[in-house]
Amino acid sequence: xxxxxxxxxxxxxxxxxxxxxxxxxxxxxxxxxxxxxxxxxxxxxxxxxxxxxxxxxxxxxxxxxxxxxxxxxxxxxxxxxxxxxxxxxxxxxxxxxxxxxxxxxxxxxxxxxxxxxxxxxxxxxxxxxxxxxxxxxxxxxxxxxxxxxxxxxxxxxxxxxxxxxxxxxxxxxxxxxxxxxxxxxxxxxxxxxxxxxxxxxxxxxxxxxxxxxxxxxxxxxxxxxxxxxxxxxxxxxxxxxxxxxxxxxxxxxxxxxxxxxxxxxxxxxxxxxxxxxxxxxxxxxxxxxxxxxxxxxxxxxxxxxxxxxxx
Numbered sequence: 631x632x633x634x635x636x637x638x639x640x641x642x643x644x645x646x647x648x649x650x651x652x653x654x655x656x657x658x659x660x661x662x663x664x665x666x667x668x669x670x671x672x673x674x675x676x677x678x679x680x681x682x683x684x685x686x687x688x689x690x691x692x693x694x695x696x697x698x699x700x701x702x703x704x705x706x707x708x709x710x711x712x713x714x715x716x717x718x719x720x721x722x723x724x725x726x727x728x729x730x731x732x733x734x735x736x737x738x739x740x741x742x743x744x745x746x747x748x749x750x751x752x753x754x755x756x757x758x759x760x761x762x763x764x765x766x767x768x769x770x771x772x773x774x775x776x777x778x779x780x781x782x783x784x785x786x787x788x789x790x791x792x793x794x795x796x797x798x799x800x801x802x803x804x805x806x807x808x809x810x811x812x813x814x815x816x817x818x819x820x821x822x823x824x825x826x827x828x829x830x831x832x833x834x835x836x837x838x839x840x841x842x843x844x845x846x847x848x849x850x851x852x853x854x855x856x857x858x859x860x861x862x863x864x865x866x867x868x869x870x871x872x873x874x875x876x877x878x879x880x881x882x883x884x885x886x887x888x889x890x891x892x893x894x895x896x897x898x899x900x901x902x903x904x905x906x907x908x909x910x911x912x913x914x915x916x917x918x919x920x921x922x923x924x925x926x927x928x929x930x931x932x933x934x935x936x937x938x939x940x941x
Contacts, residue, residue, distance in 0.1 A: 652714040652909045653688040655707035656902060657700055658743075659721045660693040663819055663847040665871050668895030668941030669719070676899040680906055687906060697725035704729055708736070715739040715905050719898065723748045723790045739908055743901045746791040754908075756918045757901040758792075759893040763923040765796035767891050768842055768868055769803025771925065775888075776839060778808030783831045785817035785824050785843040785852060796844050812838065817848040824851030832859045840866050846873035846890065853886060862886060871895070872926065874939050881931035890926040892934065895941055897921055 656677070661667035670693060677689045690711050694700035700721045707713045716733050720726035720742070727747040734740045734752050742753040772782065784800070787793040797814070804811070812835050817824030824843060831838065832855060841856075843849040849869025856862055869876055870891040879887045904915045926934050 651686045651688045653690060653711050654715045654717060654902070654905055654909075655704070655711065655713035656689065656691045656898075657704050657707070657716065657718045658691075658693050658898065659700070659719060660695040662695060663821065663845075664873055664941050665819065665845065665847065665893075665895050668939065669898050671940045672896045672899045673902065676902045680902065684906060684910055687909060694721060697721045700726060701729045704733060708733060708738075713738060715741065715908065717741045717743060717898075717901050717905050719743040719901075720745045720747065720790070722788060723792075727752070739905065741901050741905045743898055744792060748791065754916050755901070755904060757897055757904065757921075758919075759897055759921045760923045761792050761795035762799040764870055764891050764893055765799030765801075765844070766803050767923050767925050768844070768870065769800040771868065771889055772800075772809060772840060772842065773804055773807040776807070776809055779810065780808075780839040781810045781812050781835065781837050782840045782842060783812050783828075783835065783838055784814040785827055785841070785845075785848045786814060787817065787819040787844055787848070789816065793844070800842065800844075817843065817845070817851065819845045819847060821847045821851040821854075824848035825855050826851075828852040828855035829859070832856065832861060838865045840868070843867055843869045845869055846871045846876045849876065849887070856886075870923075871941075872934055873941055874935055874937070877926060877931050877935045880926055880928055881935060883928050888927075890934075892924045892926060894921065 656673055659666050661670045690707055692703035694703055716738055723745050727749050731752050740753045741755040744758050813831055815827045817827050841852050843852045846869040849867050852867055866886050866888055868889055871893040876890050880890055907913055908915050
């Protein structure tokens with residue numbers, strides 16, 4: 631398979647099926663960075679497979695580049711397609727909470743993916759990576775690898791429940807280690823933003839031993855800034871999600887990228903599959919489905935490397 635553009639950001643892509651079929655709406659962020667590109671890829675691949683498997687299911691997919699567009703997409707799904715279920719990965723938690731709550735109040739089955747809403751209990755099903763585990767696994771690696779008094783900087787993601795859970799778990803894992811966190815700024819899961827934030831860190835702090843960039847795109851931006859500053863021998867970087875370029879460098883024992891933490895974009899496939907099961911099987915699908923985070927090292931990197939993956 632080759633990487634390709636999958637979802638338009640300006641229109642809904644509807645798959646027309648027989649009248650009376652249940653309709654599942656899928657609302658996700660546009661492919662603004664690598665992980666989201668993988669997310670879009672897996673969403674479309676899953677829909678293509680399920681439409682063949684379940685001819686009585688209809689799907690409508692929309693991707694959005696900002697929260698207001700995502701809200702508009704969801705409102706359009708309700709008004710024009712009368713969706714029976716909504717699978718939504720919020721671009722941001724707060725702006726999507728009230729709109730998704732209105733969809734739920736109308737009797738629609740709601741699956742929330744990855745970035746939780748800012749109010750608990752709205753969704754029927756929650757599917758996500760292990761965000762607490764993601765932060766904890768990274769924090770434990772820092773605590774076990776660095777000496778007391780080591781200095782680190784952190785690049786956070788977009789302000790959301792996901793980011794909060796990761797950072798809180800990371801900080802908890804550092805407690806008692808004696809590691810000093812010099813700075814903790816938002817890189818917004820974006821390579822260019824993280825490049826700028828890392829440049830600022832490098833200009834402000836003459837001594838940095840390691841960087842936690844809580845996403846592989848942010849790690850790539852940080853690495854670029856470090857390399858341009860000529861400070862590659864001073865620090866290493868830990869990202870997360872499992873970008874194949876990162877995995878390859880870990881496999882090849884790149885000293886600047888010792889490990890990574892998994893957070894698979896294919897979780898959207900799990901969410902869509904389980905939502906479909908609500909209509910196609912008697913199996914209960916309500917509740918929480920959490921995909922465990924794993925530490926990727928040079929010893930196991932090969933098993934996480936997929937040449938044909940878009941991410």
